[in-house]
Amino acid sequence: MGDYIGYVAAVLTTVSFVPQAFKTIRTKDVSGISLSMYLIFTVGVLLWFAYGVSLGNPAIYLANGVTAVFSSIILITKVRRAVGEKQRHP
Amino acid sequence: MGDYIGYVAAVLTTVSFVPQAFKTIRTKDVSGISLSMYLIFTVGVLLWFAYGVSLGNPAIYLANGVTAVFSSIILITKVRRAVGEKQRHP
Numbered sequence: 709m710g711d712y713i714g715y716v717a718a719v720l721t722t723v724s725f726v727p728q729a730f731k732t733i734r735t736k737d738v739s740g741i742s743l744s745m746y747l748i749f750t751v752g753v754l755l756w757f758a759y760g761v762s763l764g765n766p767a768i769y770l771a772n773g774v775t776a777v778f779s780s781i782i783l784i785t786k787v788r789r790a791v792g793e794k795q796r797h798p
Numbered sequence: 799m800g801d802y803i804g805y806v807a808a809v810l811t812t813v814s815f816v817p818q819a820f821k822t823i824r825t826k827d828v829s830g831i832s833l834s835m836y837l838i839f840t841v842g843v844l845l846w847f848a849y850g851v852s853l854g855n856p857a858i859y860l861a862n863g864v865t866a867v868f869s870s871i872i873l874i875t876k877v878r879r880a881v882g883e884k885q886r887h888p
Contacts, residue, residue: 713852716845717842719842720842721838721843724835724839725835731830731832737829739829739830740822740825740828740830740831742817744817744818745817746814748813752808752810755803755804755806759807
């Protein structure tokens with residue numbers, strides 16, 4: 709029962725970034741998105757990925773590898789928009 | 799070394815939601831924020847919290863308990879704004 713909760717939890721926190729990434733790609737609306745959050749979070753999941761690899765634990769590295777992809781998409785879109793904003797209003 | 803990476807990873811993915819929550823509270827700008835993401839993510843971290851409690855593992859339940867608080871703040875702000883939008887444009 710305990711492990712079952714863990715698996716469901718891992719799937720939910722991993723897939724949750726999919727709708728955000730699709731919304732961000734579709735609308736390019738990142739004004740309400742925190743750059744600091746996605747910088748810190750993306751580094752964090754990449755470290756989780758490294759931790760999973762170091763343990764040889766596929767559950768940890770697969771879940772965090774997938775999350776890192778979607779989190780990076782959101783981060784890159786935010787950075788591009790932030791750079792674009794700065795060029796228009798230097 | 800491996801465990802050290804895990805601790806740093808856990809701290810980063812936990813604290814990353816703090817700047818997003820503060821930005822959301824300050825600006826109330828949630829147009830680019832995905833409601834689906836925060837619904838799925840908040841349920842996910844609450845299940846991680848329950849999993850940590852069931853294992854008696856404070857690292858899991860403390861990290862996810864803190865994340866659940868900040869994630870809920872963002873979710874509640876998004877839901878309130880979505881409801882407000884619907885009332886203005888029914």
